[in-house]
Every structure is written in C-alpha cells, then in structure tokens.
Amino acid sequence: MTAPASEHTISRAGKYLSFFLDSEEYGVEILKVQEIIGMLPITRVPRVPHFVRGVINLRGKVISIVDLRAKFGMPSVDAVESCIIVVQLQGVHLGVLVDRVSEVKAIGIEEIADPPSFGTEVDTEFLLGIAKGAGRVTLLLDIDRVLTAAEVLDLKQLS
C-alpha cells in the first residue's frame, strides 16, 4: 500500500487511549472517549449480533456494550481488569468492553504507519494506522468504523 496523503497522516496524530485485548495493544482517539468505568452487571439482550454483550445502566441511561473481543473474533474472556470504555459516536453512547486500559499517550505523525493489508487479527478497515514507539506496536482503531450503526445493523441481518 502506498503512503496516503500527508493530511491524512497529520489528522491521525494526537492523543490516544490505549488498551489491551489479549496481548495486543490498541489505541482509540481520546476525543471520542467519554469515560472509563469498571465492569458492571450486563443484561444480555436476545437476538442481537454476537458481539453485543447486552446493556448496562449508566447512571440512569441504558447503553449497549460491544465486546471488542467478540467483534474481532477472539474468544470471550472476562478478565479481572476488564473495563468498559464509554465512547460517544454521533451523539449515541456506547460501551466498549476491553481487557485492560493502559494509558493515554500522544502519538506523533512520525510514529504512525499505514496498516498492513494482512497479518493482524483485526480487519484492517477498522484501523487508522499503526503506531510504533518504545518497542511496542499500538493498533490505532477507527472506532467509528468499528461501531457504526450501519455495521451493527448489517450484522444483525446476517445473524
């Protein structure tokens, strides 16, 4: 894949909240994140895509929880450190279930490379890019793509 336009690269630079799924580190743009909450009892919702864990009560508001492991085809495990990242997408709140939240880090343009077309467990269309720094690789998620309503609906129809 050829290098994209420089504007695209610049727009990818910024602060990311990094978290883990298994041993892989992912990043999500900090501006999309509303809050991080600990694990709450999740109410299962029938007949929804498998990666929708269910719904929780977030201070009186019902929000749905997407299990990112299930979404990415990893086996579902409830780790001790599991937590929910609440993101806001197009005015809708959604919870993203991850294994462990790591840190907030600033990622510069020079660290970001385009995603390879294969080789990760994640479908590359969900990736903004890959950040390489301090000997670690962080997969920068395009969380909008991961969680768009359209996609959820598509999958619902398939299931």
Add this chain to the structure above:
Amino acid sequence: MWHALKYLPLEPTLQNAHASLARHQPFGQLPLSVTDPRSMPRKKSRTPDSSSTQPDDAGVPVPPDTAAGAGYDVDSSLADSPAARSDTAVDMSDHGEQFVIDDVATLLVQLEVADTTELERVRAALMRLARETDDLDAAFALGGAATQVAAAAAGEDEVIRAASLARANRLLEDAMSRLDSAASATVRSTGEAASGRTVPAQRSTLDSVISPLPDGELDLMAAMAEDPAWAEVAEELAAEELVAQAVAMHRSGDWPVISEDSRAVAAQSDALVLPDDIDVDLLRDFIAESRDWIDGAEAALLALEHDPDDEESINTVFRAFHTIKGTAGFMGLSGISNFAHHAESLLSRVRDREIAFEGNCANLSLRATDMLATMLVSVEEALDGGSLEVPEEHDALMQALIRLEQGDVAGSLAALEGSASGSEHDATPVDPRSSDRLQGEQRQDDQRQDDQRQGDRRQGDRRQGDRRQGERRQDGDAERSVRVRTERLDRLIDMVGELVIAQSMISQDPSLLSGRDQVLGVKVAHAAKLVRDLQDLTMSMRMVPLKPTFQKLARLVRDLAQKAGKQVELVTEGEETEIDRNMVDIVGDPLVHMVRNAIDHGLETPAERLAVGKSATGTLRLRAYHAGANVCVDLEDDGRGLNRTKILDRARERGLVANDKHLSDSEAFELIFAPGFSTADAVTDLSGRGVGMDVVKRNVESLRGRIDIASEAGQGSTFSIRLPLTLAITDGMLVRVGGERYIVPTTAIHMSFRPERSTLSTVNGRGEVVLLRDELMPIIRVHRLFDIQGAVADPAEGILMIVGDQEKRTAILVDELLGQHQLVVKSLGGNLGVVPGVSGAAILGDGRVGLILDVVGLVALARARCGDSSDSERNAA
C-alpha cells in the same frame, strides 16, 4: 419597459393596470372603487388636530387629503414615524391649495433624497395635482410620479431611491407635455373656481419639480431596466406606476385604497428579513413566547365566535397581536411586526365596536393567527439554517386585513364582506390540511420546547374575567414559570430514578436491616420519604394538560365544519386532564383523524339531520378523564353512526372477512381499522381515502393504548381511546427465565398459572398447547426464542402467563414470577435499534437493566419460527 407602457392607449393601459393589480393581489376582482375616501372617516389618523378636513380660511374646500394621509398612515410602521407625516398633512391643509403647489416647487428644489418628510409633502402635492387635473393622461403620469416619490421615501437604499425619483421625474415630464398640448386643460374645482390655476401655472410648478432631478439618474434608470439584477425592482416600480395610473383615473376617490395596497405590495418583498445583528437566543424566546400568545389568541377568537361581545376575549386577541407586533418590531422582524400591526388594527376596530366580529372578520382573524404562526416557523427554520420564506398566503391575507380594517363600518361592511369572501375563495382556498400541517409544525416545536412552556400556555389560555388582571398576566407569567430545556428535565428524571435506586439499596442494606442502629434507621427512613416525594415531583413535571391539544381540535372542527357545510358544536370536557408530555404530541394525530372522520362521515348535513328529526347542529363531544392509571379520551358524535352492513359488505368485497362468518358489532367495527379501509363512496378533501383509522389504531397502540368503538345506527358513534398516564412509568411483572429477568407489562397479562400436566398436549408433534377452560392456547417458550440456558423446560414446572386478545390468546412459559413493580421505562440505548420481542428497558431495583418483553412481538416471533403452526393448531382444535 415603462416607456412602452406609458404610451399605450388608454384601454390597454388600464387592462395592464388591472393585470398588474391582479398579479400583486390575488383578489382578482378587487374593486377599484371600494370606497370613497371622502366619505371615509379618517380612522387611522391619530392627529389630534381635526382641522385637516375643515375648509381653510380662503373658503376653498380643501380636497380632503385625509385620503393621502390615511393611505399612508396605515403603513406607518413601514418607514418613519407617523407623527411627522400627520404633521405634514395638517400643515398643508392649514395653508391651503396655493401653498401646496408652491411648496412642491420649493421643496423639490431642495429635495433631499433621504428626507422622507419632504418627500411625503411632495407626494401629497403631486397626488393633489393628479386629482385636480382633468387631463386623464396627465393625471396618470402625476399619480405615477406621486407613487414613485412614495417609493423613494420607502426605498431601502440610495440606488432605489434615486431610481424612484428618476421615475418620478420622467412621469412629471410626461405630465407636463400632456398639459401643454391639452389647451383645454382646466383645473378641476372641488368647490369654487377661485383657485384659478391655469395650465401655465401648473407648467411652471412642474418645471420646478423636475429641474432638481439630475440627468445622471435618468441614465441610471435606463441601466436598471436593462440589468437583470435590477429588473425585478424595475418591474415592481412599473407595476406601481400602473396602479397609480389606474388610481389617478378613478380619482373620484378610491386611489388611496389602491395606493395603500400597492404599498403593501411593495412592502412584501422585505416582509420577512432576518436582521443581521440578530440575537438568536432572544429571537428563540420571542418565537416561543409569540406562540403562546398566538395559541391564546386562537382560543379567544374561537370563544369570540360564540360570544362576540366577550370583551375579555377581544382584549386577549388584541394584546396578543399587540405584543407580537411590539416585540417583533424590537427584534427587527418588520415583516411580522407589520402583519401583526394590521391584525391588531382590525381587532382594535372590533374592540371599538366599529366592526362586528362575525363571518369574514372571524375567518380573517383566525387566518391571521395562522399566518403569524407560519411566519414564526419560517423564522425559526431560518435560524436553523433554512431559508426564510414569506408564506404564500401572506400577501393576500395582508391586503384582506388592510381592506377590512379600512372599510367604513356602517357603509361599506357589506361590500367588504363580499370582496373579502370572494378573495377567500379565489385567492386563498382553505386547505383542509393546512391547519393540520401547522399543528404538525407546532408539534415538532413543542417537542423542542420544554414543559414549562406548556404550563405557560395553559395559563395564557385561561381567560380571566377581570380585565385588569388579564393585562397584568404577562408579567405574572414570567414570575411564575421558568423555561427549562427538555434534556435537563429528562436528565433530572434520570438522576432521581438513580437516587431512588441508591436509596433503596441503602434501605435494604443488611447492616441496617439488622436493627442494630435505630437512629440510623430513622434517618434513612426520612431520607427515603424525601426521595419518594422528589420522585413524585419530578414525574409530575412531565405531565401537561390536554387543553392545548383540545384547543387545536376546536379550531379544526370549526374549519372542517365550515368546509363540509355542516353545523357542528364541539363540547369539550376535562381539558385539564393531564398526560405525559411525550404522549400529548403523539395523541394529537389520532384525534385529528378521528375528528375529521366524525365530521366528514359521522355527522350529517343540516338538512339530513332535520329530516330524521335531529337538531340541525351536530354535537361533537370530546371528553377526557382519568380512569385508574389510564387517561381516557372519548370522541362522541350524534351523527348517523357506523353503517354495519356497509362495513361488512366492503370488508367481504375486499376479502377481509369470510362471506359466511358472523361478526359481533365490535368485531365488525374493528374492521374500519384495517389499512386502506374506507366506506366512503367518494373521496373528499377531508377524508375517505382509507388512510386514517389504521393510523389511528397504530398510533394509539404505539402508546400502549387501546381504542374502542361503540356505535348505534342513527344515534352516533363513540370512539374511546384509553392510554396509560405516562410512558415513562409502567407497571410490570418481573419474571425469571433461566438466569435472566424480564419484565412483562402487567396490562398485557390476563392471568398466570401453573398448568396441570393433563392440560398440556402437543399438536402434530410441533406446537404445544394448553387447555384452559375449554380453550386451547399455544405455548410460547421464551427460553427457546431467546436462547436462554438452564431455564425450566417443562411447562408443568414453570408458570404460564396468558396474554393477547380475546381471539388470539397465547400462553408464555416462564420459570417464575418475581413480583410486580413500578418501573421507569427507558429506550434500549445505543444503536441497537429495534430488538424483536423486546419493547424497551427499565432499571430494576438493584440498578441493573431489565428488558421489557413485547408480548405481541414475542407471539409474532414464535409464529415466524415455527411457521404458522399455532394457527393450524387452533384451526385443528
């Protein structure tokens, strides 16, 4: 283009003038001689000096320039202060004819384009010349010149003003040449020939009028006519000229009316303009407030129709228009201000008993309130980025208002009514959906607005007997209520819900229940009481009375009855019945449909009614009341009732019912809810297209409500809607299925029981049924539908809940019942959209989310899963 027009022969010119008039005012037949201004009292003039109509000391009867004054004065809100103009008029008449003509000359020499007072003096002088000149062509030209001067006074910028003056100049030139050639030109004498003015005298006057207008402006005018960007302005000016010409020809006196109209036409182009420096928040407040006023005015107008002498109602309407006018003017919305001004003027004459409030006056006033509401919507849309559009009917309505308001009370009322009603049918046909559409818009707006606003409105509506009190009302409202954003209110309700849960968790805490610390127990109990009160209070904030909804229906009934040529009296009861804010908007739609149906199909025409021995006026009874945890709204008419035979015939025709099947009355009536079902022989404007009743039913059911019909042939029908008080709280049965808990709305459950094993059987090896009181019902297993592990699989060990309608009862298998709870209903959050079998979510006592089962959806789901086996089972049984 005016060159061409100017030299047209007389007849075509007049035709053009008429065409132009017709173009600008859809009242095609607007009479060119409505009233004689001389006989018209000068209603609009607020000049303390009445000498303007008195003969001057020279004994020359001053041709009443009241006409000019009146014509102009009505428009006072358009341009400059009315005081200056009145002064001018008085000033002129005080000094007599000769002064005016000299004055014109002097004034025009020093003509300042920006000086509107001077321009007005010139205009008045030109008008007088036009009126007094016997030469028709010259009179045309002079009238046109006067109009151009007026346009110059009202013109928005230098270019337009200069252009108008240049036009005036040209017309004057024309007039002069006419006067020169007409050797026999004489001065028309209104009293005696003492003025002795001759053509040369006029000639010199006109010369001096023309001279100050620079040639450059003539060039500018020519350029303007060529330039497409200016073509519109130019065209408008030309139209004005034609109007003025027609006016001048009929200088027996009706020109002020026309010139007024033409000015109104000129004013339309900027009828709705958002000022640049607008304060958006302020404007939104203004819009919301004005809506309240409009609603109040509408209610009062309807009340006025029943009791035209109700002074408080007149005042309410008057105040509404007055307030809107004032505030709109302050906001810089001259279009709205101007319109409200005319509406106000009309009402002020009603108040002063100069016009009787009836027929066209009532229609016009109501349409004026609609128009103001529409204009507000337009402004609001413009604020949200939409385009600012002057509603279609605006111009027509404006002129209708002006004419009615100008009309001589005693003499010309009949003529006005004739022309006004003509205009009504020709220019502005009543769109049966327009009020509906308006409601729709308002409804949307209502949703954006907050609860308090509705509270406001309620207060605004309540007409108070005491007039003084009424006048203070606006201030009082401001003190009594605060506008709160809807999101904040919802958030508050959410938070209180959470507080209740947190509180109950504390109350249930084992360390407290052990009773070791009694003091703490008392404190917690106290806190619990406060929290409960707080919850009640927040919940009540969501409740609003049905009154605004009923009020809109009252208006609808009035309009529809008129349209359908039926006499309908609407009786409302229980308007103060409260219902959840979110529901009040949704319940409006079905009611509109039902009212429409009742008037179009239900009630008979007066003749038909009399023929069967009923009173000519049909009664529509709208009744709201609380019944338990429900709100009931009944719509009762005393019309012909539902035609059972016709319904059945139509249903069999369409294959909805088997030919040999016998149906009970309620079953037969139920058929009218089928989509596309209509028994109407002809589709009318009002209804009969067969969309409607199915929408009604769907809407009501979406609110977890029910609709019933009772009807007796010849006696009338009653449609009863039964709705839950609020969608926010529901009584639910908490049930357990495996490890999951679900909520089933209590209203959906007929009964629950643990079945005897002997009553269970399997049909065709597929579907399971249970026999209860000689009735076979299919069993739906929730655990199977929802794929829940570890649930009770044997119905004899679980609980069956009987749900569904009389005809389609179904048993739902759950593990156990956990108890009945009042639950706060939430939508299923995020982007889950619609989940089949689940209607929503609720926060349970432990803070977790519980899903509310959608019984109907569940049954449909089960059907879909096992084909239509349950149906075949039932048929087999």
